[in-house]
Amino acid sequence: MKYWPLLWSNIRRKKLRTIFTLFAVTAAFALFGLLAAMQHGMNGVMQIASAERIQTNAKLGAMPISYGPKISSVQGVTAVTWFNGFRGYYQDEKNTFQVVATYPQGFLAVYPEVRLGEQARKAWFDDKPGAIAGTLIARRYGWKVGQRIPVQSQNVTKEDGTKTWYVTLDGIYNTDLPDRYKNFVMIHYQYFNDSVARNKDFVGQYIERIDDPRQAAQISQRIDDTFATSFPQTRTASEVAETQTFIREFGNIGFITLVVGAAVFFSMLLVTVNTMSQSVRERTSELAVLKALGFGRGTVSGLVLAEAVGITVIGGALGLVVAWQLARAIYKSVQQILPALGIPPLAVVLGVVLMILFGLVAGALPLRQVFRLRAADALRRA
Amino acid sequence: MSPLIWARETASVCKFSLESVRFRLQPALIAVIGFCGVVLVFIGLLSIRDGLTAVLSHTGSDDVAIVSLNGPGMVDLQTVRTIGDAPGVAHGKNGPLALGDMVTSLMVHKNAKQLAAVTLRGVGPQYQEIWNKMHVTEGRMFKPGLSEIVVGRAAAAQFPQLRLGKIFHWNHRDWKVVGTFTSGGDMHESEVWADVHDVQSAYNAGSNFSGVYVKLTSPAAFDAFSKALKSNPQLSVSVDRESTFFANESKDLNNVITIAGGLIALLMGIGAVFGALNTMYAAVSARTREIATLRALGFARSPVVLSVVIEALFLGAVGGVVGGAIGYLLFNGFKATTIGNGGMLAFQFAVTPTLLATGLIYALAMGLVGGLFPAIRAARLPIATAIRDV
Numbered sequence: 001m002k003y004w005p006l007l008w009s010n011i012r013r014k015k016l017r018t019i020f021t022l023f024a025v026t027a028a029f030a031l032f033g034l035l036a037a038m039q040h041g042m043n044g045v046m047q048i049a050s051a052e053r054i055q056t057n058a059k060l061g062a063m064p065i066s067y068g069p070k071i072s073s074v075q076g077v078t079a080v081t082w083f084n085g086f087r088g089y090y091q092d093e094k095n096t097f098q099v100v101a102t103y104p105q106g107f108l109a110v111y112p113e114v115r116l117g118e119q120a121r122k123a124w125f126d127d128k129p130g131a132i133a134g135t136l137i138a139r140r141y142g143w144k145v146g147q148r149i150p151v152q153s154q155n156v157t158k159e160d161g162t163k164t165w166y167v168t169l170d171g172i173y174n175t176d177l178p179d180r181y182k183n184f185v186m187i188h189y190q191y192f193n194d195s196v197a198r199n200k201d202f203v204g205q206y207i208e209r210i211d212d213p214r215q216a217a218q219i220s221q222r223i224d225d226t227f228a229t230s231f232p233q234t235r236t237a238s239e240v241a242e243t244q245t246f247i248r249e250f251g252n253i254g255f256i257t258l259v260v261g262a263a264v265f266f267s268m269l270l271v272t273v274n275t276m277s278q279s280v281r282e283r284t285s286e287l288a289v290l291k292a293l294g295f296g297r298g299t300v301s302g303l304v305l306a307e308a309v310g311i312t313v314i315g316g317a318l319g320l321v322v323a324w325q326l327a328r329a330i331y332k333s334v335q336q337i338l339p340a341l342g343i344p345p346l347a348v349v350l351g352v353v354l355m356i357l358f359g360l361v362a363g364a365l366p367l368r369q370v371f372r373l374r375a376a377d378a379l380r381r382a
Numbered sequence: 383m384s385p386l387i388w389a390r391e392t393a394s395v396c397k398f399s400l401e402s403v404r405f406r407l408q409p410a411l412i413a414v415i416g417f418c419g420v421v422l423v424f425i426g427l428l429s430i431r432d433g434l435t436a437v438l439s440h441t442g443s444d445d446v447a448i449v450s451l452n453g454p455g456m457v458d459l460q461t462v463r464t465i466g467d468a469p470g471v472a473h474g475k476n477g478p479l480a481l482g483d484m485v486t487s488l489m490v491h492k493n494a495k496q497l498a499a500v501t502l503r504g505v506g507p508q509y510q511e512i513w514n515k516m517h518v519t520e521g522r523m524f525k526p527g528l529s530e531i532v533v534g535r536a537a538a539a540q541f542p543q544l545r546l547g548k549i550f551h552w553n554h555r556d557w558k559v560v561g562t563f564t565s566g567g568d569m570h571e572s573e574v575w576a577d578v579h580d581v582q583s584a585y586n587a588g589s590n591f592s593g594v595y596v597k598l599t600s601p602a603a604f605d606a607f608s609k610a611l612k613s614n615p616q617l618s619v620s621v622d623r624e625s626t627f628f629a630n631e632s633k634d635l636n637n638v639i640t641i642a643g644g645l646i647a648l649l650m651g652i653g654a655v656f657g658a659l660n661t662m663y664a665a666v667s668a669r670t671r672e673i674a675t676l677r678a679l680g681f682a683r684s685p686v687v688l689s690v691v692i693e694a695l696f697l698g699a700v701g702g703v704v705g706g707a708i709g710y711l712l713f714n715g716f717k718a719t720t721i722g723n724g725g726m727l728a729f730q731f732a733v734t735p736t737l738l739a740t741g742l743i744y745a746l747a748m749g750l751v752g753g754l755f756p757a758i759r760a761a762r763l764p765i766a767t768a769i770r771d772v
Contacts, residue, residue: 016663020656027653031646038642059553060486060585060592062454084454155452157618198618199455231586233553235489246721248496256718257427257639261646264423268653271412275660330641336634 003303010307014279018311021275025315026322028268029351033323035261036347042247042254044340048177049243051213053110054220056206058232065193065201067234068103070226071208076219079209081106084189084202086156088165090141090149097137099151099165099185101192110209113175120145120171128191131167134182138172145169151185157197165195179331180339213238269354273362276308280366287370288377301367309359316355320348392685395676399669399689400696406665410697413661416654417701417748418708421741423650425709425733427643428740431636433732434720438632441568442624444601445472446512449480449594449611452618456590457482464617465594468610470603474511481506482591484581487725488552488574490541500537500544501573501725504581512595516570521546521561526577529584532561534571536728540719544574553584569628572719572728595624632722651748658752662694666756673760674768683761690757691750698749702742709733709741 011018056063056071065082072080081103088099104125108114116124116132124130131151133143143149151165158165167187175181193200210219220236227234247254280287290300324343331341403410449465451457459482465471466478473479484504489497507526510516524530533544543550550557557576565571582589598604601623608621622630629636666673673686714733719726 017660020659024653024656027649027656031649031653034642034645034649058454060484060581060587061456061590086453155618155620157452196453199451199453202454204454228554229586231588233585245497245499248498256430257642257646260423260426264419264646264650267419268650271416271657272653274412275657326645330645333641334634334638337638 003299003306007303007307007310010283010303011310017275017279021272021279022311022315022318024268024272024275025312025355026319028265028272029316029319029355030322030326031261031268031319032265032351032354033320033343033347034326035258035265036351037323037327037341037343038254038338039258040344040347041334041338041341044178044342044344045243045247046240048113048340049239050113051216051238051240052209053239054208054210054216054223054236055239055242056208056220056223056234056236059235061232062199062202062204063206063232063234065189065203067203067206067227071206071223074208074219074222074226076210076212076215076222077208078211079106079109081110081207082189082203083205083207084192085187085204086153088151088153088185090151093152093154095141096154097183097185099153099187101187101189103189104186107186110207113177114173115175116171116173120173124170127168127170128188129167130170131185131187132171132173133169133185135172135174136179136182137185138169143169143172145171158195159197160195161197165192167191178335178340178342180335208236216241269358273358273365276311276362277366280304280308280363281369284366284370284373288373297371300370301363304367304370305360305363308363309356312355312359312362313352316351320351388682388685391681392688395681395685395689396692398672399693402669402672403693403696406668409661409664413654413658413694413697413752414701414704416657417698417745418705420647420650420654420748421702421705421745422709422712424643424647424744425706425737425741426713426731427639427646428737429709429713429716429731429733430718431639431643432734432737433718433729434632434636434639434722434727435629436732437567437569437727437729438629438722439625440566441570441628442626444623444625445598445603446624447596447598447604447607448622448624448627449596449619450622451593452620456587456592457594458591459589461617462591462594464614465596465611465619468596468607468614470598470600470607470610472511472597472599474508474597476508479508479511479597481508481512481595482578483593483595484578484585484587485592485724486581486585488550490543490550492541498541498719499721499725500541502531502581503570503573503575504578505575506578509575511597513565513570515566515568516563517565518561518563521559524560524575524577524580526579529555529557529576529580530560531557531574531576532563533559534573534575535562535564536571537574537726538562540572540726540728555584569722569727572722572726628722632727635720635722647744651744655748655751658694658697658748659755661697662690662753662756663759665693666690666760669760670763670768674763674765677763677765678769687757687761690760691753694749694753694756695746696749698745698747698752699742701749702745705745706733706738706741710738 083100083102085100087096089096124132147169149167149169153163157163216238223236224234287300327341462480462482466480471478471480486502487499488502490500492498524532538544544559546559546562548559604623611617611619611621710733713731716731719728
């Protein structure tokens with residue numbers, strides 16, 4: 001590192017320009033990180049989708065609870081759960097979250113992604129007014145296992161005319177799914193259904209686990225055929241297919257955003273690369289002097305490249321940090337559409353590769369000129 | 383110094399600096415392209431939002447209310463009657479204008495490979511009392527009992543299977559397309575409409591409805607109407623104005639576009655400002671001798687500062703205008719689809735005058751920031767050394 005003082009004085013030569021260039025790179029990579037996070041937010045839902053799950057919705061209206069046993073007896077279905085629920089809040093009307101009423105045994109069988117301790121499982125299964133909550137929501141409100149929690153509903157009324165549902169927290173679940181899925185309060189469907197004032201015995205959605213993902217279409221068809229002459233009729237599809245449809249429909253806009261953003265990112269980098277090259281070009285004669293003093297080609301190139309790569313890597317790393325913070329800040333507002341918003345590790349790797357690559361290009365372009373010039377000519381020019 | 387002299391000095395320095403831009407064409411051009419790109423992307427992304435808003439804000443009137451159940455389930459005939467008896471409901475020839483409708487989605491082939499959801503709406507015979515903008519433009523209106531459908535203009539454009547005269551097989555029935563309709567450019571043009579009883583029987587729904595549309599005596603009648611339904615212990619319903627209902631439904635998508643578009647434009651703007659800073663510093667240092675000479679001749683600091691700022695603003699304005707013009711030509715009217723309210727929603731990107739103005743202001747702001755600091759440096763140049771130095 002004996003060249004450090006030389007490198008440092010080059011960097012400080014035009015302090016402002018170096019700083020501006022650095023921040024321009026930061027802005028570019030912040031954009032890169034943000035786009036990567038959005039891309040992952042859109043397509044990351046595919047990783048959540050399980051090929052072993054299919055979902056049944058009513059074509060119109062809501063399905064009765066009596067569909068449950070019929071669905072579980074369909075060949076190929078290994079477990080069934082169902083969802084209903086309401087938008088709830090805790091203490092303050094602004095602290096809203098989703099309260100999901102489900103069939104606990106079925107829920108944990110259909111969603112192996114949800115991790116819950118053995119003891120908590122048992123406690124929840126046997127405790128009708130019991131609930132489990134995601135790690136994030138439990139931490140946010142400081143809930144402890146065993147605590148009795150009053151959950152208010154926004155507009156669903158109980159038989160007694162109130163809107164407060166008292167539940168005992170039997171466990172806190174964790175999962176590797178995106179943060180949105182750690183913010184649910186899960187209660188017994190039976191508890192919900194027994195105390196709700198109206199629309200009893202209805203289910204919003206059935207989710208099935210199947211034994212063979214390759215048979216998903218056939219099993220779905222068998223379920224729909226079961227209810228072909230009932231009301232409501234059902235539409236069953238694999239989670240993967242449903243997710244693909246969603247991505248494609250929404251994708252139109254998402255794709256445009258990504259393409260525009262990517263074009264912007266590269267043009268921002270090119271402008272920056274141009275500025276950096278300019279700063280090396282201005283120093284052509286100095287570099288020629290170095291050569292005349294006996295510095296080898298390798299050393300001179302090394303100095304120039306190290307400076308350029310240094311700027312892009314430091315600026316770029318800052319940019320990724322900015323993007324990470326931005327993604328965290330906007331997650332709440334976009335989680336409905338981009339539940340998996342976040343920068344994936346692969347994007348970080350790609351980002352670092354791009355930083356180094358653009359740094360090398362920014363340094364290498366003017367170097368060609370430097371080496372083409374004979375030291376004597378360069379000195380004369382100076 | 384008298385204001386008049388000051389103004390004259392400023393004008394001449396500005397004229398001088400703007401004329402000299404052509405000698406510094408390359409860096410100036412890079413700055414302009416930078417601004418132009420930012421404005422272009424800003425306009426492009428936000429025209430998506432404005433286009434969606436245009437469709438949704440055209441949808442629905444203030445004197446129509448939508449009543450839906452809290453929670454799953456269907457609205458039965460008795461509930462429709464109860465709603466019709468509430469205060470504020472307008473009356474037509476056949477009694478109160480409370481219309482049960484049926485909303486579901488059809489899966490239709492967009493092409494050989496792609497299936498997409500389209501909203502199917504079953505409406506009763508009094509539909510024109512609620513949706514007075516709806517007009518059949520080709521073919522005719524459906525006749526009840528014959529499984530006939532009419533297709534919104536945007537839906538007909540998207541789906542070959544839904545063109546006039548086609549027979550569409552869905553839910554164990556053949557539906558015949560007998561007409562296409564317009565609806566003032568609102569979201570219903572992305573829908574398929576049929577007779578409400580045909581839809582009920584195709585889905586074994588008896589005489590149940592998915593929601594109720596109510597024509598009110600006036601927009602002001604909404605509050606009393608809503609209050610009456612909500613306090614009725616026999617009902618558990620939510621009541622919305624039709625004019626705000628659909629905009630609320632697409633709030634999530636709107637959020638994502640506004641936030642994503644805004645952040646992308648902001649980050650680009652920051653990048654472009656740094657580019658502009660470099661350009662303007664270079665401009666100031668290229669004009670060191672000139673500025674120093676002016677100062678030596680007795681020109682005050684402020685005209686010099688202003689000239690640099692105005693040059694940067696000029697570059698910003700050029701970038702903003704060019705970016706806006708390209709954006710308008712490129713994006714305005716661009717047709718796209720997304721999902722809204724359960725089915726396909728067609729819309730066009732809209733580059734509105736407000737958006738163009740915002741883009742221009744943004745470009746000027748970038749120019750201002752990019753020019754201000756170099757301008758201060760210009761003003762601080764020590765005159766004697768600056769003249770000698772260069």
